[in-house]
Amino acid sequence: MKKALRVAAVGATLALSGLSLVACSSGSGGGNPAAQSGNDTGPITYVQGKDTSGNIPKLAAMWNADHPKEKVTVKQQSDNADQQLQDLTQHLQQKLSDYDVMSTDVVWTAQLAAKGWLQPLTGNYKLDLSGYLPSVVKSGQYVGTQYAAPSVTDSQLLYYRKDLLGSNPVPTTFAEMMKLCPIAKKAGIDCYAGQFAKYEGLTVNFNEVVTSNGGTVVDDKGKPTLDTPQAEAGLQELVDAFKDGNIPKAAVSYQEQQGLNSFEQGKLMFLNNWPYMVADIANSAQAKDIRSKYGIAGYPGKSAVGGHNLAINAYSKHKKTALDFIKFMESADVQKNRVEKESVAPTLSSLYSDTSFTDQYPYLVPLKKSLDSAVARPITPYYNGVTQAIQNNIFQALQTASTGGSVDVKSVLSATSKAIEAASSGS
CATH class of the missing domain: 3.40.190.10 (Periplasmic binding protein-like II)
Structure with a gap:
């Protein structure tokens, strides 16, 4: 390369x-x-x-x-x-x-x-x-x-193991990707990871699944718009993936570096991460075994700008x-x-x-493919409070799902909306 x-x-x-x-x-x-x-x-x-x-x-x-x-x-x-x-x-x-x-x-x-x-x-x-x-x-x-x-x-990309994917097409949606997870399990590795720790990366990943399902986090006036079937479908995808193990339990604490390490060590089939990873794979000693076995595609949905x-x-x-x-x-x-x-x-x-x-x-x-469909994170003068509202509520839900607990996505999104409203009102 x-x-x-x-x-x-x-x-x-x-x-x-x-x-x-x-x-x-x-x-x-x-x-x-x-x-x-x-x-x-x-x-x-x-x-x-x-x-x-x-x-x-x-x-x-x-x-x-x-x-x-x-x-x-x-x-x-x-x-x-x-x-x-x-x-x-x-x-x-x-x-x-x-x-x-x-x-x-x-x-x-x-x-x-x-x-x-x-x-x-x-x-x-x-x-x-x-x-x-x-x-x-x-x-x-x-x-x-x-x-x-x-x-x-910048925009996120899908890194994947082309040797494991074989003749299967590269997934273009989250659902398509999840259907390919049995291949990873057969190979004895984990299927998918992104950034799910309680920091800005979680806001990015949450925004991506919501917008990829046709929803939005806030409207043009900064008001929360999470009380929709589209937002529920997006969060449900992440919750289900954690519950069934398609996203490994450990990934609830992943930032960029942890996912990169897992992929380079041959422990992941799919990873959502930023373009800087290309250079890291090319130069990292731990990536030598997968260097000729991976491919890159646009994010399977709408990535964040x-x-x-x-x-x-x-x-x-x-x-x-x-x-x-x-x-x-x-x-x-x-x-x-x-x-x-x-x-x-x-x-x-x-x-x-x-x-x-x-x-x-x-x-x-x-x-370019990712950027063509990419969307902004919530546009609001109160972004600091809004992203904290998302991180606090969504992280708790994913952490619960990762341990097999029950998660009511409607209640989680309702609590997130209330926290966004509070942040936007200065309270």
């Missing part, structure tokens, strides 16, 4: 902040006068999480060489998502202009936009995003307004330069450069159909 993307798993980095971000605006910039000012050009600062590749300063140098009067300074935050959000919040709530362009996690859009801290990408700031992945474009929206532009993306977008600080004094820098960062040449140098997934649709490019990174093909 040729050079592989090493995309950091969203679930591993989304240690979400406990900050309470209360909505105080509609979706039009909140009437924030700062959103209508700062149209000048000049030096800017770009802020993002720690760049372990060392590539971002090189891209900034490229920009600076062509824009001597509009130079960009790169400010690197820590590698902790919680601390990154806290840093942005501290600057923005003081209405500081020192962060002009910000790299924002896809789940932060609503939280930051609702406070009036992001410049709406409308009017003079409108970008042509028609050539970018629709699911990723949507991740930068809040109540119908675009606040952030696609930068790098991960990644980061680029947003302009509503208080920036040099928004015109900030907008131009975003256009630079989103260009095809820069996106190709970042795939090669940083091992991140691009957001420009055309790169996924460029065979000369995908031949170098073959898993971009199944990744």
Whole structure:
């Protein structure tokens, strides 16, 4: 296998902040006068999480060489998502202009936009995003307004043992996958795992089974929508899989690494995980026995969108330069450069159909399939509380199911809805 993307798993980095971000605006910039000012050009600062590749300063140098009067300074935050959000919040709530362009996690859009801290990408700031992945474009929206532009993306993939699957088609739904579990049991290994520990990964996996069955977790206004047959069917799939052992009992405590270890050690037939795993399999000693025996496919349903977008600080004094820098960062040449140098997934649709490019990174093909049907996690200014509500209630249900206990999915979803409502009301 040729050079592989090493995309950091969203679930591993989304240690979400406990900050309470209360909505105080509609979706039009909140009437924030700062959103209508700062149209000048000049030096800017770009802020993002720690760049372990060392590539971002090189891209900034490229920009600076062509824009001597509009130079960009790169400010690197820590590698902790919680601390990154806290840093942005501290600057923005003081209405500081020192962060002009910000790299924002896809789940932060609503939280930051609702406070009036992001410049709406409308009017003079409108970008042509028609050539970018629709699911990723949507991740930068809040109540119908675009606040952030696609930068790098991520979505989960299905890793499977092609030697065991044989002539059977790769499953495209959770139900199809479960029907193949007897093959795993005959081989003396476990069938399926994802991320089911009580952390952000559980929110991702729960969101996937609900949306894959045609349901949603919240509506466009952030109200819970779990009182539906579709949501019940999604949770029931996980509960049944734990009860009958198709998901091993131990997997109720799995984060990304535990599932990766199990798959690489030949103990799993199917695994739902992020693209970074491709590089790990290629280089890990424990994966040597399965390295030639596995395949990759799109998630069997609707995966969750991960990644980061680029947003302009509503208080920036040099928004015109900030907008131009975003256009630079989103260009095809820069996106190709970042795939090669940083091992991140691009957001420009055309790169996924460029065979000369995908031949170098073959898993971009199944990744595109996942991204085509991917959906956002709950879009709400109260995301921190909402994800905690999901984790607390769904984890308890799966833990009970893993030990053979009885689980009433309607009651679990009702309790989850009430917890989401409480989180959204600030109580």
